[in-house]
Amino acid sequence: MNVHEYQAKALFEKYGVAVPPGYAARSAAECDAALARLPEGPTMVKAQIHAGGRGKGTFTDGFKGGVKFCRTKAEAREAAGRMLGNTLVTLQTGPAGRKVQTLYFTAASEIKKEYYLAILLDRVTSRPVIVASTEGGVEIEKVAHDTPEKLFKVFVDPAYGLADFQVRELLGRLGLAGAEGKNAGKLIRSLFAMYWETDASMIEINPLITTPAGQVLALDAKVSFDDSALFRHPEIVALRDLNEEDPKEIEAAKHGLSYIALEGNIACLVNGAGLAMSTMDIIKHFGGSPANFLDVGGGASKEQVVAAFKIILGDPNVKGIFVNIFGGIMDCNVIALGIVEAVKEVGLKLPLVVRLEGNNVAAGKATLAHSGLALVSGDTMADAAQKIVKLVA
Amino acid sequence: MSILITPETRILVQGITGAFGGKHAQLSLDYGTKVVAGVTPGKGGQFFEHNSVKVPIFNSVADAAKATGATVSAIFVPPPFAGDAILECVDAGLELAVAITEGIPIKDMVRVKRAMAGSKTRLVGPNCPGIVTPGTGKDSNGGCRIGIAPGYIHKKGHVGVVSRSGTLTYEAVFQLTSKGIGQSTSVGIGGDPVNGTSHLDVIKLFNADPDTHAIILIGEIGGNAEVEAARWIKANCKKPVAGFIAGATAPAGRRMGHAGAIVGGAEDTAAAKIAVFKECGIEVAVTPSDMADALIRAARAQGVTLT
Numbered sequence: 001m002n003v004h005e006y007q008a009k010a011l012f013e014k015y016g017v018a019v020p021p022g023y024a025a026r027s028a029a030e031c032d033a034a035l036a037r038l039p040e041g042p043t044m045v046k047a048q049i050h051a052g053g054r055g056k057g058t059f060t061d062g063f064k065g066g067v068k069f070c071r072t073k074a075e076a077r078e079a080a081g082r083m084l085g086n087t088l089v090t091l092q093t094g095p096a097g098r099k100v101q102t103l104y105f106t107a108a109s110e111i112k113k114e115y116y117l118a119i120l121l122d123r124v125t126s127r128p129v130i131v132a133s134t135e136g137g138v139e140i141e142k143v144a145h146d147t148p149e150k151l152f153k154v155f156v157d158p159a160y161g162l163a164d165f166q167v168r169e170l171l172g173r174l175g176l177a178g179a180e181g182k183n184a185g186k187l188i189r190s191l192f193a194m195y196w197e198t199d200a201s202m203i204e205i206n207p208l209i210t211t212p213a214g215q216v217l218a219l220d221a222k223v224s225f226d227d228s229a230l231f232r233h234p235e236i237v238a239l240r241d242l243n244e245e246d247p248k249e250i251e252a253a254k255h256g257l258s259y260i261a262l263e264g265n266i267a268c269l270v271n272g273a274g275l276a277m278s279t280m281d282i283i284k285h286f287g288g289s290p291a292n293f294l295d296v297g298g299g300a301s302k303e304q305v306v307a308a309f310k311i312i313l314g315d316p317n318v319k320g321i322f323v324n325i326f327g328g329i330m331d332c333n334v335i336a337l338g339i340v341e342a343v344k345e346v347g348l349k350l351p352l353v354v355r356l357e358g359n360n361v362a363a364g365k366a367t368l369a370h371s372g373l374a375l376v377s378g379d380t381m382a383d384a385a386q387k388i389v390k391l392v393a
Numbered sequence: 394m395s396i397l398i399t400p401e402t403r404i405l406v407q408g409i410t411g412a413f414g415g416k417h418a419q420l421s422l423d424y425g426t427k428v429v430a431g432v433t434p435g436k437g438g439q440f441f442e443h444n445s446v447k448v449p450i451f452n453s454v455a456d457a458a459k460a461t462g463a464t465v466s467a468i469f470v471p472p473p474f475a476g477d478a479i480l481e482c483v484d485a486g487l488e489l490a491v492a493i494t495e496g497i498p499i500k501d502m503v504r505v506k507r508a509m510a511g512s513k514t515r516l517v518g519p520n521c522p523g524i525v526t527p528g529t530g531k532d533s534n535g536g537c538r539i540g541i542a543p544g545y546i547h548k549k550g551h552v553g554v555v556s557r558s559g560t561l562t563y564e565a566v567f568q569l570t571s572k573g574i575g576q577s578t579s580v581g582i583g584g585d586p587v588n589g590t591s592h593l594d595v596i597k598l599f600n601a602d603p604d605t606h607a608i609i610l611i612g613e614i615g616g617n618a619e620v621e622a623a624r625w626i627k628a629n630c631k632k633p634v635a636g637f638i639a640g641a642t643a644p645a646g647r648r649m650g651h652a653g654a655i656v657g658g659a660e661d662t663a664a665a666k667i668a669v670f671k672e673c674g675i676e677v678a679v680t681p682s683d684m685a686d687a688l689i690r691a692a693r694a695q696g697v698t699l700t
Contacts, residue, residue: 092646121499121503121586121587123586123587123615123616123617123618124616124617126502126503126506126507126587127503127507128503157507158500158503158504158507159504159507159508196500199498199499199500201499226498226499226500228472228496228497228498228499229498229499229500229501231472231473232473232498260644260647260649262642262644270560271560272558272559272560272561273558273584273649273651274556274557274558274559274560274561274562274584274611274613274639274651275558275560275561275564275639275681276649277558277613277614277639277640277642277643277649278561278564278637278639278640278680278681279681280642280643281639281640281641281642281663281680281681282680282681282682283642284641284642285679285680290642293643293649298541298559298560326560326563326564326567328541328542328543328546328559328560328563329417329420329541329543357567358543358546358563358567359543380682381564381680381681381682382680382682382683383682385680385682
């Protein structure tokens with residue numbers, strides 16, 4: 001689960017990670033109130049959407065930049081008027097963009113030097129890794145590729161936690177000493193405590209800055225949490241912003257389905273994540289384009305299949321449907337009955353190719369054959385994929 | 394032979410009194426697997442009954458292992474308690490814990506894996522379909538089935554199958570069996586980013602198993618486990634290997650159902666992994682329908698018979 005920058009920074013403050021003073025606002029009146037609490041002078045106005053690339057984004061009315069540096073509070077108020085309620089398109093939002101419903105105002109900081117700091121899971125060692133770099137404010141992937149020697153990693157032993165010598169090692173590599181070193185050390189320890197206690201899956205600060213006064217501040221904050229651990233963090237769940245999520249994905253989750261919208265026109269309904277991914281792949285292989293990832297899980301009921309059909313048909317781009325079920329334990333006939341019921345309910349007018357295999361497959365195929373539905377059967381995944389691609393083309 | 398489990402392996406089921414664990418305990422018993430104990434704290438002394446079989450239930454894994462000689466556990470415990478259930482297997486000195494549970498918090502698994510370091514217990518999973526060593530009876534009955542995989546699609550033979558995904562494993566096994574090619578053991582290592590046994594661990598076991606003559610290695614986007622396994626295969630494995638990587642069409646940064654199936658950088662895309670497979674002499678299945686055929690091609694190239 002992702003949260004907004006302003007929410008992440010509120011958590012930072014709670015754990016003792018220093019951030020510039022800042023306030024969020026959701027209306028013109030709240031913008032005025034937020035600005036009134038900030039000191040007069042240079043101010044940042046930051047659009048709060050989950051997608052990255054905000055600074056280089058463009059609003060649909062042509063206004064440039066989802067992160068604005070303003071010399072005065074009056075300028076900030078004006079920029080805010082252009083941004084709030086407007087739709088921001090960035091490299092990560094897709095062409096439709098994201099409506100900006102919250103703005104975050106912060107006092108602009110004087111920057112001495114920019115750094116990079118992140119904590120995430122290292123899959124190779126199965127330990128948390130702290131990644132730091134002297135190259136902040138730029139894309140970290142580029143640093144990793146061009147100058148890997150400027151990227152420093154410390155792996156934290158979960159049995160002991162972050163050790164002091166590891167913090168000293170990081171500070172040494174980053175060249176931070178004196179007051180800066182002391183402040184950065186406190187920040188790193190606090191950030192790790194937050195990562196560990198909140199079950200975060202990733203925390204990224206880019207840039208982390210030093211100021212001429214010796215402060216060390218998190219200028220930006222990107223934080224996501226482990227979905228599997230949300231059950232023990234109601235305070236994190238409360239931060240969820242449904243406006244940032246695809247309504248179809250939310251609806252799918254309500255029915256215990258895992259759905260992700262894609263750009264193509266062949267809808268997929270599959271059991272199992274691996275099979276669902278490879279169903280998308282095989283459609284592409286035969287020249288088609290998948291409209292979604294949809295995993296109905298290992299024990300799908302008739303109701304779930306009906307819900308799945310409604311969700312995939314809610315996508316106006318869909319021109320055909322591919323049902324691919326390997327019912328190992330799952331009864332193929334349950335799926336078949338679900339398909340028949342769904343088609344009756346939604347009045348399907350699109351081509352439908354069904355590939356059923358596994359447990360009780362004969363009964364499932366008989367149900368489909370006797371349903372009177374105009375569907376096409378596929379024998380193997382390849383056969384079925386070729387059929388749906390041809391029907392949609 | 395086989396790897397990890399044989400038809401003689403005695404297993405216990407943690408969470409046998411739950412609907413999910415109970416259903417699959419029944420299916421394993423039907424398959425002919427020696428399910429000798431169940432564990433549910435507070436229900437010790439009761440029995441799990443299925444047809445004419447009465448499986449005793451114990452309060453702890455240690456009690457169950459001591460009383461029944463079980464050496465392997467199948468874990469069907471809900472996510473908040475699953476980490477604890479795994480550690481209980483370690484404490485009881487079991488050989489193998491197979492965690493089926495999906496949705497265990499990553500932090501719990503990080504701690505569990507650290508706590509298991511140096512112990513004699515191997516963990517397979519979590520979030521995995523389990524392990525099947527097929528038997529010699531009808532529809533491979535009489536084998537050892539741990540977890541949730543369909544036993545009946547298997548056939549006793551000499552191909553080792555390892556995968557993160559359940560249904561994709563079934564797809565591969567089904568293709569093999571349909572072509573008359575049997576399996577030594579099929580292992581689902583699970584779709585989570587932190588798991589107990591890696592692709593490479595299983596590949597090493599298959600390589601050392603004289604009864605396994607060829608291997609299907611199924612992977613997906615995210616992490617570098619498949620790459621690690623492929624490089625080892627190139628240097629050490631003389632057996633024919635076919636591979637498939639799911640997720641070529643997955644958009645970057647999105648989690649595709651499995652918690653671990655996410656493209657984080659250039660290295661963990663399907664294309665990058667497929668390139669490494671080819672470089673390492675692994676015959677790549679062009680589509681998921683091509684997995685068994687890819688293995689047949691690989692075997693033919695090395696003059697190995699699969700049936």
